[in-house]
Amino acid sequence: MNFDKKIATRQSFGEALLELGKTNPSIVVLDADLSAATKTSIFAKEFPDRFFDMGIAEQDMISTAAGLSTCGKIPFAATFAVFATGRAYDQVRNSVCYPNLNVKIAGTHSGITVGEDGATHQMLEDIALMRGLPNMKVLSPSDDLQTKWAIEEASKINGPVYIRLCRLATPTIYDEKNFEFGKGIQHGEGTDGAVFATGNMVAKALQAKEELEKQGVNIRIVDIHTIKPIDKEIIVKCAKETKKLISIEDHSVIGGLRNSHFRGFDR
Amino acid sequence: MEDLQKRALNIRKNVIEMIYAASSGHPGGALSCIDILTTLYFSEMNVDINNPKDENRDRLILSKGHASAALYATLAEKGFIAKEDLLGFRNINSTLQGHPDMKKIPGVDMSTGSLGQGLSIANGMALAGKMDKKDYRVYCIMGDGEIEEGQIWEAAMSASHYKLDNLCAIVDNNNLQIDGKITEVMNPTPIDEKFKSFGFNVININGNEIDEILNAFEKARTAKGRPTAIIAQTIKGKGVSFMENQAGWHGKAPSKEEYETAIQELS
Numbered sequence: 337m338n339f340d341k342k343i344a345t346r347q348s349f350g351e352a353l354l355e356l357g358k359t360n361p362s363i364v365v366l367d368a369d370l371s372a373a374t375k376t377s378i379f380a381k382e383f384p385d386r387f388f389d390m391g392i393a394e395q396d397m398i399s400t401a402a403g404l405s406t407c408g409k410i411p412f413a414a415t416f417a418v419f420a421t422g423r424a425y426d427q428v429r430n431s432v433c434y435p436n437l438n439v440k441i442a443g444t445h446s447g448i449t450v451g452e453d454g455a456t457h458q459m460l461e462d463i464a465l466m467r468g469l470p471n472m473k474v475l476s477p478s479d480d481l482q483t484k485w486a487i488e489e490a491s492k493i494n495g496p497v498y499i500r501l502c503r504l505a506t507p508t509i510y511d512e513k514n515f516e517f518g519k520g521i522q523h524g525e526g527t528d529g530a531v532f533a534t535g536n537m538v539a540k541a542l543q544a545k546e547e548l549e550k551q552g553v554n555i556r557i558v559d560i561h562t563i564k565p566i567d568k569e570i571i572v573k574c575a576k577e578t579k580k581l582i583s584i585e586d587h588s589v590i591g592g593l594r595n596s597h598f599r600g601f602d603r
Numbered sequence: 604m605e606d607l608q609k610r611a612l613n614i615r616k617n618v619i620e621m622i623y624a625a626s627s628g629h630p631g632g633a634l635s636c637i638d639i640l641t642t643l644y645f646s647e648m649n650v651d652i653n654n655p656k657d658e659n660r661d662r663l664i665l666s667k668g669h670a671s672a673a674l675y676a677t678l679a680e681k682g683f684i685a686k687e688d689l690l691g692f693r694n695i696n697s698t699l700q701g702h703p704d705m706k707k708i709p710g711v712d713m714s715t716g717s718l719g720q721g722l723s724i725a726n727g728m729a730l731a732g733k734m735d736k737k738d739y740r741v742y743c744i745m746g747d748g749e750i751e752e753g754q755i756w757e758a759a760m761s762a763s764h765y766k767l768d769n770l771c772a773i774v775d776n777n778n779l780q781i782d783g784k785i786t787e788v789m790n791p792t793p794i795d796e797k798f799k800s801f802g803f804n805v806i807n808i809n810g811n812e813i814d815e816i817l818n819a820f821e822k823a824r825t826a827k828g829r830p831t832a833i834i835a836q837t838i839k840g841k842g843v844s845f846m847e848n849q850a851g852w853h854g855k856a857p858s859k860e861e862y863e864t865a866i867q868e869l870s
Contacts (some may be wrong), residue, residue, distance in 0.1 A: 395720075426717055435705050
């Protein structure tokens, strides 16, 4: 892990879209007047004919993406997580998930780490909302390369995918794109506890692991980049080997990583 | 013309048969838009019953999905679905559920049901057509109560902004919604002026007169650089005397006696 080289996953998202756009002409991108912040502007600059700013109208954006997808396009619709999943929930449910359409929804600025914008913008329920929807898959990448992988992976899945992204720059954890959809990544073999983390909390957990090692406590970290479908195997394995499951997420404990992964273990 | 009128009458009869067999459904708003649907499927739209997903086909989104009986009966009249299947309408084992499902019913271009989303979806299809330089047209039938949904106006803005002249929006202006007269429940009038001010080419017609409908579609095709909105004045419950202009017939099935009278009137 490189604590010095930091990059926000929204930036990685923008760069990944650009790369994807170069090789796949079906990729189209929609935004709701936040392209500078969501970084879809990177794609828009290179491919203005495949970028649609829908203005401040998230419901229209999601349904338009649904329409585009029925004609063979692979739309990525991006805005802040709170608007993508909250404001447009009914559109995601009825016009995307019910007909199982090939729409990708990128929610940037998720979690409390949005910071100064305050509570209206700190989306803490998006995982809960999206993972409850039939057909929807949920990705929550932790660093630069993992985000780029997640965007490529989402484009290959034929169906709806929600990708949870963050505003703040976070340390780079991985050197290569060696990820598998639906499979958590275990860091270390410590048996004093297993910390399941997702998104921007993975780097924090890895930092904590180093600190604890100095105090003689050996934990392992599990990076859950795919929230749905869940990786049951790694949960059972870690439960057996450590007897202590801990979760860290920039999300409400209701309906998030903890709720989805520790069912049956929670006390 | 005569052929279209005959088909419309047939479709009306089938709608009554279906709703009576199901003991539930939405006769009022189905009957009001049947002349529009008939004209679309038997004169205006380029569709192929042997290739329902043809990428060059014209598309229809029944945004007021609760008028599904009218769509199913029209699709059966056209040959997309078997006529004998119509009597399974709303039955748990039938694909013909209360609101249309694009994944299960040949000829249905979009799953609808939650009001207000169809026009945005139509925009997405129209945008894709423009991108791919295809000359198909996209039609979207909305209810006049439905346009109380804010998303319709987001979509109206987008259609005009992106100059979607391959889009034809149709408002089935039957003047009634579930709770009563549209002007008393939540007044959306003047509907034509609203679409005009959003940049649409607006055509006012009697939506139960086939020659006027034919003429309007013709005019819509020649409008360049902006979308068309046809405001179709219709009669809710059209064709069945005791259902006409009665809000109470929005969502209920006829009794045995009422059914027999209705079929007699339509014969």
